[in-house]
Amino acid sequence: MPKDNDSGIGASPKRREDVRFLTGAGNYTDDINVNGQAYVHFLRADVAHATINSIDTSAAAKMPGVVKIFTGADFAEVGGIPCGWGVTDRHGNPQQEPRHPIIADGTIRHVGEIVAAVVADTVEQARDAAEAIELNLSDKPAVVNMAGALAEDSTKVHEDLTSNLCYDWVFGNDDDTAVQAAFDSAAHVTTLDLVNNRLVANPMEPRVAIGEYTRGTDEYTLHTTSQNPHVIRLLMCAFVLGLPEHKVRVVAPDVGGGFGSKIFHYAEEAFCTHAAKACGRAVKWTSTRSEAFISDAHGRDHVTKIELALDADNNFTALRTNTMANMGAYLSTFSTSVPSYLHGTLMAGNYKTPVVQVNVKTVFTNTVPVDAYRGAGRPEATYQLERVIDKAARELGTDPIALRRQNFITEFPYETPVALTYDTGDYVATMDKLEQVADVAGFAARRAASEAKGRLRGFGVNCYIEACGIAPSNIVGMLGARAGLYDAATVRVNATGTISVFVGAHSHGQGHETSFPQVVAEMIGIDESMVDIVHGDTGRVPFGMGTYGSRSIAVCGSAMVRATEKIINKAKKIAAHLMEASDADIELKDGQFTVAGTDKSVAWGDVTLTAYVPHNYPLEELEPGLEETAFYDPANFTYPAGAYACEVEVDPDTGKVSIERFAAADDFGNIINPMIVDGQVHGGLGQGIGQALLENAAYDEDGQLLSASYMDYAMPRADDVPFYQVDHSCQTPCTHNPLGVKGCGEAGAIGSPPAVVNAVVDALQSGGKEVTHIDMPLSPSRVWSAMNG
Amino acid sequence: MLFGKDDKMYEFEFEKPSTVAEAVAALADEDAQALGGGQTLIPTLKQRLAMPSKLVSLTGIDGMKGVSGGDGMLSIGGATTHAEVAEAAADAYPALAALAGQIGDPAVRNRGTIGGSLANNDPAACYPAAALGSGATIMTNRREITADDYFRGLFETALEDGEIITAVRFPVPQKASYQKFLQPASRFALVGVFAAKYAAGVRVAVTGASEEGVFRWNEAEAALDADFTPEALDGLSVDAGSMMADLHGSKAYRAHLVGVMAKRAVAAAA
């Protein structure tokens, strides 16, 4: 069947997966129930730091329904949760890497850490029994504040480490004297101290895990809410439980959002897998929302001082940053890469600053582990850079857009002082587009209208660049990644011509089930309904690295293209045989194979049928069947970039900020499904606005999470965000992947916080307030305090 | 009937009487507790922060439901939902109806009751401001309590064990307004001010702000008695020292907001 015009690359068919999501037909992990399953309730620490003197489970063990109770001692022989990235510090030493036990072994290091696990016939029985466990603890001082944690006399989070410093890292120009010289010779230096607030990811679906063990075959199945089932299987088998990989299947079915927090290998996954065998029953855990707050990895939490040097003509001459990044109590899977390589490499931004030095100290504290959250390091980089540029523009009395334009990188490829080579981009074009979409020209009138109502109005702009489609395995390996970052796809064509594509990327809201088939259908010229993707099951799909870092279409999509090319090549050979022509003369268009210069043709379905019913077939030259796999390892990162503008109103009486307009001009290279891209940007903007105005994971000095429920943790709601103006018509295709795509998943979250803060500062200054900075979230009370401080 | 199968509450007995007398009898058991809309109590139970032996639902008592009025009074049954008040009181007492219509979300308003809200007396709840700001009378199965006597601090009221709020009687003011400044996360009142003008004088009640719960701002009342305009409040302020402080606002901020919201309430009063 030939394709229609509303399909293929560049079309916006509606998301086919939404039908099941919106009609209650999804299959989430908690929808899965295994015959005879037991339930685990985790007894979690309610203090941040303590020595466990003893745990008495004897009374609990006798409670009704209890199957088995586990404590740290039961996991003494099992490995700890590994960290997937080893960072080398400025002196050439490895990061300090503490053991990360499945269940606390002797010491509690954060509120929410698992202290014991009760498996019982029902959840209620497990919970009842957990309440009967007697803990004898000796409290220790909680280490919460990062600066305090680095003080000589601080209590140590890990007694066996030399200090609370994980690593002290420098990147870019590491010659302190040369960097200082660049600052000494500057005409102007702008300095800014800021905090990138700690966040809780809060996907709609909390985490769930079900471990199953089949005695007859000695096989395990783990159903889990993961963005990358193969990664979980590898880490859990090779590092934690010591199981043979081929005996373990990890399934991540429909997953209700991840935003990074479902990348990591969590203790609960290893626990349920291990306990299934130990208990002789499947073991299920469903996180409550309260547990999610204190056990899902948190995001961000950087404290930074950034300095920007400019010459007398306002050219950026040097940039230096000093950041403390919170690791929490243990190293989560990709925790150490986020403040280092995912952050430091982006500090050049869109600008041709010749000297860049990034200093990062990562710090252990008695808080929940911190890891990648939508954008992962890149939002932290963008925020500092775009805030300091804005501040510089104000100090110099120059237009913030003009200052940015003047310093843009304009020639590509461009090698930055922080190790990246931007292959392509056009920052002038995205800024031009932004000025148009945001109607910069109309701002003065809108400000006057706001002022007439007694409101202050501000306009804020920022640029961003991100390194996506992570990434070339050899490069990330050199930088410390303990994993490859290719991806894989198998294209299985059935006899009747329909296609299942088995992909290593995982879809948990991104719409892959719609956009991936668009590509394959377009390449072959068949209807999209003939193509499905299969993902999320190590028992079915080839070894893939999963979905994060806006990598799915750029990396896995490229693998899929390569595999489809192999399919087409083989199909052409079959078609050539059927039409008694030479392979080289065969063309494929609209699902028909033709011989160039003749009217001979054979349909896609005839060729696929021939592949599986090879009666008339060149068996001596070609294997029957039509199934191909490709692994794709990109040559470089991709570099989506853009410019964002935010317009706010501030109520001077209360400090309340409302976002009146938000415009985004992005360059994502080629685009497969513009509607899905709009949705990704919208979602990212919502999260960025959430970070800028509302969200805050705040700890008190005892290490208690103050915002541990929605009563105090403010998520963005529909009425907190405006209707967005999103434009992605500026397209400089990626030069090194077959689709020319760059990825769009994180841009919104990376690019929006500085625009919001820049706009609020602009509003306050327009009202005559000498406010140069407010730390996020810009809650009404913080804005009011800044105005009246 | 036993609850607790799919949620993780402790087990308890459940009764749903159809008269106040039956409810009172059912509540005589030690550790029995009244259940209104459950919008506060059920989450508390799910977190295992309370362990009642029995819940006595009041929502099956027809005599405790509905809005009726006349002679400058509006009477609301203790088990009347916020949604019903928002609708049924819209003509008779628009400021009260508007307040009820801004509590939580539709699901909360369709379940939560005025009796439950006043019995709970959350320091950030809305109804306490309306009751105190209107000089309402809390009617129970035992007695009538004036709002001025009823509120006793954070989550504290004059109610005795087993006492049920059967109705609340509101004198209808000449004009009134409730202005709520939302706490960004919970969307309860970070500060809410209810201002009502009666022939006998102005009443101003403040919720969300004080360490002692809902309170009357007497100074503002006096100023507004003389001149019911926002400007009459210029220069007046509450003592920041007695305000609450948390993640969402300092003492000074709350004290400031009391002034802002009070002016807005006066300006909006209709």
Ligand SMILES: Cc1cc2nc3c(=O)[nH]c(=O)nc-3n(C[C@H](O)[C@H](O)[C@H](O)COP(=O)(O)OP(=O)(O)OC[C@H]3O[C@@H](n4cnc5c(N)ncnc54)[C@H](O)[C@@H]3O)c2cc1C
């Ligand atoms: C998401 C959410 C948002 C909310 N937002 C707001 C808001 O913005 N403003 C606001 O004011 N409130 C808000 N609430 C609280 C809501 O108004 C509750 O309904 C109310 O506080 C309790 O009423 P209830 O009928 O649900 O009582 P329940 O939860 O059933 O009971 C609460 C307490 O009152 C007792 N009780 C119940 N009825 C009676 C009675 N008739 N006599 C004596 N004792 C009784 C119970 O024993 C219990 O101790 C919110 C709640 C939720 C869940």
